[in-house]
Amino acid sequence: MPFPDTYPALTRALQARGYEKPTPVQEAVLEPGHEDRDLLVSAQTGSGKTVAFGMAFAPSLLEDSGKLAPVSSPYALVIAPTRELALQVQSELTWLYAETGARIACCIGGTDARREARSLERGVHIVVGTPGRLCDHLSRGKLNLSALRVVVLDEADEMLDMGFREELEQLLDAAPEGRRTLLFSATIAREIASLARRYQKDAMRIDMGAGQKQHSDITYRCVVTAPHEIERSLVNVLRYYDSPTAMVFCNTRLLVGQVQAELLERGFASVAISGEMGQNERSRAIESLRSGIARVCVATDVAARGIDVPALGLVIHASIPSSSETLLHRSGRTGRAGRKGTSVIMVPFNQRRRTERLLGQARINAEWETVPTAEMIAEQDAKRLLEDPTLTEGEVSSNEMVKMLVERYDAQRLASALVNFYTAKLPKVEQLRPVSLEAPARRERGDRNERGERGERSKREPRSYESSGAWFRLSVGRQDKADPKWLVPLICRIGGVQKRDIGSIRIQQDQSFFQISEDKVERFNSCRAGAEHDEVSIEPASAPPEGKGPARGGNRGGAPRSRGPRSSEGRSEKRDKAPSSRKRTGGSRSGERSSRRRS
Template sequence: MPFPQTHPALARALAAKGYEEPTPVQAAVAEPETAGRDLLVSAQTGSGKTVAYGLAAAGTLLGDAERLGRATRPLALVIAPTRELALQVQRELEWLYAEAGARVVSCIGGMDVRREARSLEGGCHIVVGTPGRLCDHLSRNRLDLSALRVVVLDEADEMLDLGFKDELDQILEACPAERRTLLFSATIAREIVAMARRYQRDALRIDISGGGRQHSDIEYRAVLVAPQDGEHALVNVLRWFESPTAMVFCSTREMVRHVHGSLMERGFASVALSGELSQNERSRALEALRSGQARVCVATDVAARGIDLPDLQLVVHAGLPTDPATLLHRSGRTGRAGRKGTCVMLVPLLRRRAAERLLMGAKVQAAWEVAPSPDAIRARDGERLLADPVLAEEAAPEDAALIEQLCENRDAAALAAALLRFHRQRLPDPEELRPVSLPSERPVREPRPRAEHAVRDGGDVPQAMDGAWFAMPVGRRDKADPKWLVPLICRLGGVKKRDIGLIRIADAETRFEIAPAMADRFRACIEATDTDEVRIEPSSAPAGGAGPGPRRSPPPSRRPNGDRPYNERPQGERSQGDRPQGERPFRRNTEKRGAGSSRKRHSA
């Protein structure tokens, strides 16, 4: 028997589900020294914690009995941070305790509160709920916790992060003093330790998350993406892996709406999950994923907390996570319970350093690569088609006549071409991407010595690079200035400041030079510039050569009369209106004012 310390009723349920051996956290809570004790368990996401605390509570709930008694007041309470996780826990406990005859009731925000009240009034053995809804039932005397034997806090760190501390205090204060408290958390922070000291008695500490590499069953990949190519790169990544179920994480609800709509237009069967959806909409979306009607889930971080989807082999970070903890939480949706998974992070060129810091903070290693090209995706489609088991299946007898007709009217090549077209019809088309070079592939440029600089207007400017020249319709009339032109050029062209050579600003346009090694990439990036952005086009070198010009002369004097400069005209011809800007008239002060006259003037 794979779980020797497990209650027989639960062991039969595990065997029926195909569980062959316990995960580390499940084996740890089944040890003899854990019997009857409070537990403080730290384990990674996807380590099988739901089954673990189900097994840990079995001895207290069942004892030596084969089945639970008549359902009246609840014997166990499980508190989860989100609706999706609570529903998932309910489903897990229902099959785990099915042989024991347990009745599991959920109390979740967003669901019909009257139906939940009727379920509680009819009696149950286990209640699973979110903190807010449980407090609501407690305040209305619908939830009786007087017979409670076990309390489980699942994802306790997430509940504290979401601001449920007051609700947890209210619920735990209402529970009987003689009870077991099982606290499960991904991390044991100071707040978790304080809660354990307050509500647990001589708790046994079990740490499964320490030691070993983070998410060892997940393969991390970082994909460099050219500016404004993120959406196309996402399409190609999804097409390359063709995972039965994939999850795409976005930073905002607006991004979820945009990405979901874009994938639907391209032919991906996808659903969206965000906080703005009702609970019924979110439940329908998850059911579509579990039933196979949808294959891609586009979600925000909050909406996807605690979700466990079958066959989820791919997680894509369409928007970079805000911190290493979010990166690990998102990635932990795959590679669960010993299954392998892949995590792909789409990294814009200008955010590569931020992505490297995220990976370093999360202590994970990622392989850097570029997004797959359409040709590579089509070749992979062909490999999948040739390996499809349907090609090795024997034809059904009732199809023999139709097969014979097809072979008579068409040759093998025509039939193969038709099969290939039929296969590709159901697949979204891959997208063309602009070329991107990996960090290791970028040419190493030696630093330019100071001797290669010339002086202009009192400042250092680089000499010509013998590179490619480009122009934009912005000049002195538009108050063009290198202080904001250089960042604009770097952002639109995907280059660094060191890749920009001379900048020549004229009245109506600005011409600038790009290093030869980066010129092709710069052209590819500006071709995709939105019409709302500044238009940049290839250009020739400005008149006068590419080298730095001489020291700029002072600005010419204004010539209001059109013939001679102001300073060349006789004194008698000068007038107040002709005076150049900034020149003040000379006036000799012939008055001798004493201190008294000055005071008198100010006092007046």
């Protein structure tokens, strides 16, 4: 069905933006009989909720002429959980109400509160904002809600999860009792229902069945990778899918910085968004993403809601989401308003079971795959080049330059030049060894068995590395202040092993030696070959030469230390030196006491 033509100004605005018919949630809230009622709406992210409530509260705001008269205090209040979502709502309502004369103010943290206050004092019809800043203006007397006709709670579940219940109640208590209350939420949990019962009257419940339809336009994929290669694997995933715009989500600000630096180094046009950034920085980053200046946005969950980029076709979870709700809201940045999208979860092989539980809780069926190899990416590049509109749809030119090139060079030379021009602008691909998709499940079962066996073995016999482990040499020694405290984490990171897999560590003057248990040697060599470790060099070695320095570190993983002859030499050397040292010290002190007595 088409949009109702009750208010021609809104209908023209929708047509100008390319809206031909309402989405399901828009159609539901615009049904006849809902004009004056409170609404409790459950709908998925990206379903067109902003236009839905913008159209729904039009009867409460517009005059018969379809215009809005000047006012001293607002008619509508829209509360959103994040700054980005509030700005997006303001932007959507601005074009929707462009012909009505509506004045719309946005009140959010990170911006000039005095400028917002001046805007409120001049008179606005609609106020959009975050709970904290709105309450600040309310308590300072800058926000007058006495004439309010409608209140909208957008993403109410998120606001409650973020701890804004008191602020919401303060705002709702300050609003007139006769106003309409429109509550939009992804799910109607117990707290949402409680809030609705308290602040809504005879509300119409609209459930769009988000649980059944929320994944229909999003393809979910899980990419299994080594834990220490997440960032390098991420580079290949971005290159393989090559979306015009992509978002990469990380769980911490620190990881955002690391991933952003890695992408910039590889040649990706990217921006970053995290909580410590000012609002102006965040707004510029989002705008560069929308305009196409940047193709990748690396962000914390602060951007999981409120960013709507039409060309956003790819979402990557560089960190496994903390909950199924976070997974859905992150992924909801793509596959919006009928467009298709892809959501990729980067899964370290030792966190596969956790990821499977997360997918089960979110009722998502995902495809499992390995990290795209350089060969796979090259095939995709060739396919994209052959299907490039410049070749398939562009007009064949006959100007002089084209004629000169055709006359001077043969077809192979021209094709080679075209390929070189095309690939020169592409970011560098990482050379990675794929991780087996079957290995993680067996590994987890094996780890449990190994832990059980290890517990019994530790009671019965020590685990000796001297006879069964393999030795490796590090290019740092005592002169480089080598110490097991930082050598062990370095070895684990580069070799993809754990502390318990490391045996003896022998630190010498200009180099160090360490052992890896025999059952982990193959894995250590595989990870070592594919890892970047410019700070040191690691190479296989025979047992360290005798007499080159004392043993250091031992088995840092907790297994019993080997009692080989090398260690006993080191202990003997210490015992031999200690008495002479004490004698010299004691003699010196005796001489000092004698000297004092003589003086």
